[in-house]
Amino acid sequence: MSSKLRIVGYGRESTRDQARYGFNLDDQEKKIEKYVDIYYEDDTYEFKMIREEGASAKSLDRPKMNEILTLVKHKQVDVIVIHNLDRLTRRVKDLATLLEMFDAYSVSLISITEKIDTKTPMGRFFIFLIVLIAQWEQDTISDRTKRGIKESARQGNYAMLGAPFGYLRDPEDNHKLIVNDEEAKVVIRIFESIAYKDYSIRSLRNELKNENAGGRSWTDVAIEKILNNKIYYGTFSRFGQDYDNHTVPIIDKDLFELAHIRMTGKSTVQRKEYVYNNMVVCKKCGNVMHNHSSKSKNGKVHMYYQCTYCHIQVSEKEINLNCEALLTQELQKEKYFNDIEELKYKYDELTDILDKIPADAIKYDTDYSYLTGLLCRKQEDMVKLDRCLKILANGQEHTSFLGLPYSEKREFLQRTIETIVYDGKSKSINVRYLNS
Numbered sequence: 001m002s003s004k005l006r007i008v009g010y011g012r013e014s015t016r017d018q019a020r021y022g023f024n025l026d027d028q029e030k031k032i033e034k035y036v037d038i039y040y041e042d043d044t045y046e047f048k049m050i051r052e053e054g055a056s057a058k059s060l061d062r063p064k065m066n067e068i069l070t071l072v073k074h075k076q077v078d079v080i081v082i083h084n085l086d087r088l089t090r091r092v093k094d095l096a097t098l099l100e101m102f103d104a105y106s107v108s109l110i111s112i113t114e115k116i117d118t119k120t121p122m123g124r125f126f127i128f129l130i131v132l133i134a135q136w137e138q139d140t141i142s143d144r145t146k147r148g149i150k151e152s153a154r155q156g157n158y159a160m161l162g163a164p165f166g167y168l169r170d171p172e173d174n175h176k177l178i179v180n181d182e183e184a185k186v187v188i189r190i191f192e193s194i195a196y197k198d199y200s201i202r203s204l205r206n207e208l209k210n211e212n213a214g215g216r217s218w219t220d221v222a223i224e225k226i227l228n229n230k231i232y233y234g235t236f237s238r239f240g241q242d243y244d245n246h247t248v249p250i251i252d253k254d255l256f257e258l259a260h261i262r263m264t265g266k267s268t269v270q271r272k273e274y275v276y277n278n279m280v281v282c283k284k285c286g287n288v289m290h291n292h293s294s295k296s297k298n299g300k301v302h303m304y305y306q307c308t309y310c311h312i313q314v315s316e317k318e319i320n321l322n323c324e325a326l327l328t329q330e331l332q333k334e335k336y337f338n339d340i341e342e343l344k345y346k347y348d349e350l351t352d353i354l355d356k357i358p359a360d361a362i363k364y365d366t367d368y369s370y371l372t373g374l375l376c377r378k379q380e381d382m383v384k385l386d387r388c389l390k391i392l393a394n395g396q397e398h399t400s401f402l403g404l405p406y407s408e409k410r411e412f413l414q415r416t417i418e419t420i421v422y423d424g425k426s427k428s429i430n431v432r433y434l435n436s
C-alpha cells in the first residue's frame, strides 16, 4: 500500500473551447502538471490526468466526470487539480454539490486560475459562500415558479394534478375543471349531512363506504379534505391566496362555512390540535391543566386548559396573545442565530485578511497585478457576504410562531419550553424555558 498523495488532474474541453488559447486540453494539462511539479515534492505523490473531450459543463453527467466521482466515492483520490472552476461546471448548484461531496470525502480541490485551495481557510470560506448562494438561487427560482402558478390560477387554470372529487378535467380545455354530475351529488350530500343533519364524520364515512358512493374508498381524511376544499364553492386556494370565481361551484359559500364550523367540533384530527397540550401548569396546585373545548352559539370552537382541582381555566387564545412575542423572539433566535453568527465570524475573518494583504505583499514581494486581483476578489466576497446577511435578516423578520403549522409549533415548544405557568389569581402567564 502506498502512502503517497493521490493527485488527479481534470481537464475538459468543449468543441467551442478548442479555438481559445489556454482552454484546450493540452494547455490545461501542461498548467496542471507544472503546478503539481512546483507545489509537491517529488516522490510524495502519484499523478494522473483525466481528460474530458467534447463535453459541455451544463450537466455533471459526463463520462470522465463520472470517473472522477467514482474515484472520490471509493476514496481513491486526495487532491483534484483543475485549471479553472468552469472546467468542472458552469452551474453554481452543481458546483455546490461537488464541493460538498469533496468535503465529505476529504478531497481537496485546487483551481489554479482562481487560486482556490479548499484545504485553506479562504478556500473553505469560498465553499461556504458558494453553497449559500446556490441555496439563495434555488429559493429565487421557486419564487418564480410560484409566481407562474399564481398567474395561471388567476386565469382560471387548475394548476394541480388530476381533478378534485366532484369535478373532471374539461375535455375542451384540459387546464379547466367541469362538474362531474354523479360525484357532485355525493359532494352536496357530504356538506349537507355535516351542516344540517348532525352526522359525525365517522358515521358519514361508514354510510358512504357501505353504499360505495361515487365508487371510491372513503376515509375520515378523504371526507375532511372535501369539507376543507374551497373549490366546491368556486374558489381556488393556492399558496395562501384565494382565487374567487375560479371554477363552477357545486355548493354555495354559506353551506361550506356552516359545514366547516360543524366539522371543527366533530373532527378527530382537529380535536387534538391543542398547541400547548401537557405544557400548561396551574401555579396554585402545580398540576398540568387539561384540555377541553366548548362551542359558542355560532358553532365556533374555543379551546381551554383547565385545572380540575382549582376550577380555573385559561383559553388558548389568551396564551397565544400573551406568549406570541416571546415565542417568536425565541424562534427567530433559534432559527437564524447560528447562520448569522457564522456569517459574522466569516465577515471578521475576511476583514482581517483584507487588512493583512498589503503587509504580506511587502513581506513576500508579491506581484502587483496579482495583489490588485486578489483585493478585488476579496471585496466582491465582502459584497456577497453582505447580501447573504441581508437575506437572512429578511427571512428572520418574517418568521413568527403563530405562523407555523401545528406540528412545527409543537416541535418547537417541546424542544424549548419546560412549562407555561398559569396563575389563576392574577390571570398572568409565565413561560419557563428549558436550559435556563
Ligand SMILES: [Zn+2]
Binding pocket: 282, 283, 284, 285, 286, 287, 307, 308, 309, 310, 311
Ligand atoms: Zn390547580
